[in-house]
Amino acid sequence: ACGGGTSSDPAQTPDAPAPDAGGEAANNGExxxxxxxxxQPQSTGYGIAGEIFREKLEELSGGKMxxxxxxxxxxxxxxxxxxxxxxxxxxxxxxxxxxxxxxxEQSAVFSLHYIFEDEDHLARALADPEVTQALKDMFxxxxxxxxxxxxxxxxxxxxxxxxxxxxxxxxxxxxxRVQATRTEDVHMPAYGAQTVHMAFGxxxxxxxxxxxxxxxxxxxxxxxxxxxxxxxILSITQHAANNSVVWASDKVMESxxxxxxxxxxxxxxxxxxxxxxKALELEAESLAELEELGVKVVKEVDKSGFMEAAExxxxxxxxxxxxxxxxxxxxxxxxx
Amino acid sequence: MxxxxxxxxxxxxxxxxxxxxxxxxxxxxxxxxxxxxxxxISLPSMVGQLFNGINSVPLMxxxxxxxxxxxxxxxxxxxxxxxxxxxxxxxIRSGLAxxxxxxxxxxxxxxxxxxxxxxxxxxxxAPQMKNEGYHPAFTAALIxxxxxxxxxxxxxIMAIIYGASGGVSIIGIFLGGIIPGILIxxxxxxxxxxxxxxxxxxxxxxxxxxxxxxxxxxxxxxxxFIIMGGILSGWFTPTEAGMIAVVYTICVAIPVLKKSHLxxxxxxxxxxxxLYSVPLICVAAASAFGWMIxxxxxxxxxSGYIERFAGxxxxxxxxxxILMFIVVGQFVDAxxxxxxxxxxxxxxxxxxxINPVHMGVIVIITxxxxxxxxxxxxxxxxxxxxxxxxxxxxxLQCLPMYGVFIITLTIVVFxxxxxxYLPKVFMPESxxxxxxxxxxxxxx
Amino acid sequence: MSQKETxxxxxxxNLKWKAFDVLERILMILCGVAIAGFTLGVFLDxxxxxxxxxxxxxxxxxxxxxxxxxxxxASVAVRRNEHVILANTTENLRGASRVLLETFNxxxxxxxxxxxLYFGYxxxxxxxxxxxxxxxxxxxxxxxxxxxxxxxxxLFTIEQLINGWKKGFHTxxxxxxxxxxxxxxxx
Ligand code: NA
Ligand code: NA
Numbered sequence: 001a002c003g004g005g006t007s008s009d010p011a012q013t014p015d016a017p018a019p020d021a022g023g024e025a026a027n028n029g030e031x032x033x034x035x036x037x038x039x040q041p042q043s044t045g046y047g048i049a050g051e052i053f054r055e056k057l058e059e060l061s062g063g064k065m066x067x068x069x070x071x072x073x074x075x076x077x078x079x080x081x082x083x084x085x086x087x088x089x090x091x092x093x094x095x096x097x098x099x100x101x102x103x104x105e106q107s108a109v110f111s112l113h114y115i116f117e118d119e120d121h122l123a124r125a126l127a128d129p130e131v132t133q134a135l136k137d138m139f140x141x142x143x144x145x146x147x148x149x150x151x152x153x154x155x156x157x158x159x160x161x162x163x164x165x166x167x168x169x170x171x172x173x174x175x176x177r178v179q180a181t182r183t184e185d186v187h188m189p190a191y192g193a194q195t196v197h198m199a200f201g202x203x204x205x206x207x208x209x210x211x212x213x214x215x216x217x218x219x220x221x222x223x224x225x226x227x228x229x230x231x232x233i234l235s236i237t238q239h240a241a242n243n244s245v246v247w248a249s250d251k252v253m254e255s256x257x258x259x260x261x262x263x264x265x266x267x268x269x270x271x272x273x274x275x276x277x278k279a280l281e282l283e284a285e286s287l288a289e290l291e292e293l294g295v296k297v298v299k300e301v302d303k304s305g306f307m308e309a310a311e312x313x314x315x316x317x318x319x320x321x322x323x324x325x326x327x328x329x330x331x332x333x334x335x336x
Numbered sequence: 337m338x339x340x341x342x343x344x345x346x347x348x349x350x351x352x353x354x355x356x357x358x359x360x361x362x363x364x365x366x367x368x369x370x371x372x373x374x375x376x377i378s379l380p381s382m383v384g385q386l387f388n389g390i391n392s393v394p395l396m397x398x399x400x401x402x403x404x405x406x407x408x409x410x411x412x413x414x415x416x417x418x419x420x421x422x423x424x425x426x427x428i429r430s431g432l433a434x435x436x437x438x439x440x441x442x443x444x445x446x447x448x449x450x451x452x453x454x455x456x457x458x459x460x461x462a463p464q465m466k467n468e469g470y471h472p473a474f475t476a477a478l479i480x481x482x483x484x485x486x487x488x489x490x491x492x493i494m495a496i497i498y499g500a501s502g503g504v505s506i507i508g509i510f511l512g513g514i515i516p517g518i519l520i521x522x523x524x525x526x527x528x529x530x531x532x533x534x535x536x537x538x539x540x541x542x543x544x545x546x547x548x549x550x551x552x553x554x555x556x557x558x559x560x561f562i563i564m565g566g567i568l569s570g571w572f573t574p575t576e577a578g579m580i581a582v583v584y585t586i587c588v589a590i591p592v593l594k595k596s597h598l599x600x601x602x603x604x605x606x607x608x609x610x611l612y613s614v615p616l617i618c619v620a621a622a623s624a625f626g627w628m629i630x631x632x633x634x635x636x637x638x639s640g641y642i643e644r645f646a647g648x649x650x651x652x653x654x655x656x657x658i659l660m661f662i663v664v665g666q667f668v669d670a671x672x673x674x675x676x677x678x679x680x681x682x683x684x685x686x687x688x689x690i691n692p693v694h695m696g697v698i699v700i701i702t703x704x705x706x707x708x709x710x711x712x713x714x715x716x717x718x719x720x721x722x723x724x725x726x727x728x729x730x731x732l733q734c735l736p737m738y739g740v741f742i743i744t745l746t747i748v749v750f751x752x753x754x755x756x757y758l759p760k761v762f763m764p765e766s767x768x769x770x771x772x773x774x775x776x777x778x779x780x
Numbered sequence: 781m782s783q784k785e786t787x788x789x790x791x792x793x794n795l796k797w798k799a800f801d802v803l804e805r806i807l808m809i810l811c812g813v814a815i816a817g818f819t820l821g822v823f824l825d826x827x828x829x830x831x832x833x834x835x836x837x838x839x840x841x842x843x844x845x846x847x848x849x850x851x852x853x854a855s856v857a858v859r860r861n862e863h864v865i866l867a868n869t870t871e872n873l874r875g876a877s878r879v880l881l882e883t884f885n886x887x888x889x890x891x892x893x894x895x896x897l898y899f900g901y902x903x904x905x906x907x908x909x910x911x912x913x914x915x916x917x918x919x920x921x922x923x924x925x926x927x928x929x930x931x932x933x934x935l936f937t938i939e940q941l942i943n944g945w946k947k948g949f950h951t952x953x954x955x956x957x958x959x960x961x962x963x964x965x966x967x
Contacts, residue, residue, distance in 0.1 A: 086906070582819055610811055614853070
């Protein structure tokens, strides 16, 4: 079952272009194909971002520059791809801001819980030029070899389980699978839950057998990976954002002319401008599809207990992370 | 150089290095590094990919299930299982051949290692079979062929690699392999019954004898139940189940059954440390090879060809996959083969709308079959080596047994429920069923 | 099969220097420590999770033992000649062609080992800017094993090359008892 809702046909033709293998860069009328890697299927918000980027880049370059999608972690997990984009072996990638902490610790500020009140607030924050600039500054200070071109999102994260989560009390004593980050390890115990670190690929089986009770992710991710089969109740906790960033390797940017670099940046800006709206639409469509499949959705979660526990942690963790994180936190809060 | 030419060069170099005797892992790495020179990928990055390929929690199950099998083989705990098999089927026509098969079926439930099975059976059963007049080449062939069950019946190292690299439910593949494993064991028993009977016939064991043998084998026989029960009830993941099998063997089975062995345990650990690194360095190498294949867009080209040839007919696609892995299995060990070709398999599963667990079990049976086909039939090489018969002779004796695999594979392709029935009963979610709003499971 | 007195492999003595036996012994011990280490790590992971006090950093340590063990084991397996081969082509050759092919094969291995050493070292340096989650330890603490195994494999390959040229490459045939006993693979 595909997520549905993407306008373009995600299927690649058998003779889809591989990136310039021989290094014979395209100067004279040849098409230059860049590698564009991400770790979700092409039918997700990541694929949407790639398609927006491709269309705009082809348009601006008059068809001389394009990308080849590498969906589904074909080129590695996000931390692995982050290393490869920095060494210039992949031209462009998408990584979540959570996994970007493997190269820039302060990126974790976007994983703090309940800093975005709702999807609307999230969309405003990502569209805000000051937030984008602060984000870019933060990454350019810590990361060499690659640069962030634009923020994007897969929406907000929700919890799913075999049981309903109506309020923070329902987390008490439960084992929840989280990404192996400090933010999760501090927030979740504050709700009374025990965190379990587990590779994404193991989540399905572990939910199924009960090694853990709860997992949390975006709605479309929940649908695409069929986690509803093993955790058929989705509770709209919206506790954190699923934000991501588009990266370019310095190597590829330096190989471009000034004008070409502007095209690339303009194509990425297009992602920042249009992707969040489309991704949030996809989330809504996925939710409808899940309900049609018979998944039970708890829409009216009482978030107050969660928020009370989260608020002091936000300041504490942002201070631990550093000045960029504190600045971004304040900018996001100001947009409430 | 075009992408296709680079893939061609890389594959040629791997085969060339392999054929002239470079160890497989090094042949793979060397071919990848040479191919890297023709791309824009940097060499430090490809060397780093070796690390990425094994930096994975699910892969830790591999040494556990190897170690559990080796520990039991080296402590002669396996002998107790052979005695039990003997009391159950030793009286049937071709008695010891039947015992061999039944032993492998039991042993398969405890270990994911076909080589441990070969080692144990050759040590204990081969001399007895020779005394009763079986041809040593036949014995070697049967030991090798039945040892493939270790990878089909859970726990299976191939299933772990397949599930970990393909994002498929490992427990689903575990459960799915049980019935095909029993079918294959049954096939061997029938073949031995009709075609390999020496004149000796033994008496049926009495109920008392059987229950005594069962009691003596009870401790090791608990292992399959601990593994499958523990996973199914959510106590631990498949990786952790492997660890439990090792801890159980060391802390319960060996102290009770062969206490004197505890003094040698540190040697077992050191040897096992090398033992598991050998296949896993192949995993590391294969993941670099697979990365390059994906980077050069080979999966899309191959599934494009297959789509042109087979359309979206699942049966045809499955037979093409079997064919592909039979060919590949001639040259590459099962573990790297799974990793290298996983991107292609994933696109074909989508193309034919095939259940991923069904496809996984088919691939695993095919690759297990590869353990007894030349030139790289590892189990057959090992069995003929250990029993000191010529590989050629063992191979000739093995040929009729290929029929068992071919028939089983055909049945499994045409009747998906031979694979999916047990997962549907014990773990419906693993094959795509889920709890409906009214309770009860909805299966596609 | 006779119980071996020492953990050092007695195969192909003609290709080995006595002095390197110590290195092999140390590596074998480290391999044993590695597998014991990650067995214990996974065990404690289950236990601490079950009693509600998980050690969240444990998985990083466990994976460290696992990864180190693989590369150390793969290195010592070169000296012990325990790596899986596709075909034992050289066994059937005699004289100059044998020497030529044995040399060529080991040069391929040496090339791979030197790549592990040099490019692995560069990769290790890159690893100081990537961190393991959640402890935020540089991943270089794990990837350092690549150049280390490059050094070890280079040493063992050079050992075999020099001894092979001096004393000849002829070793036991692949199917003689001891060796094939250890010719293990996934199976
Ligand atoms: Na057997
Ligand atoms: Na097994």
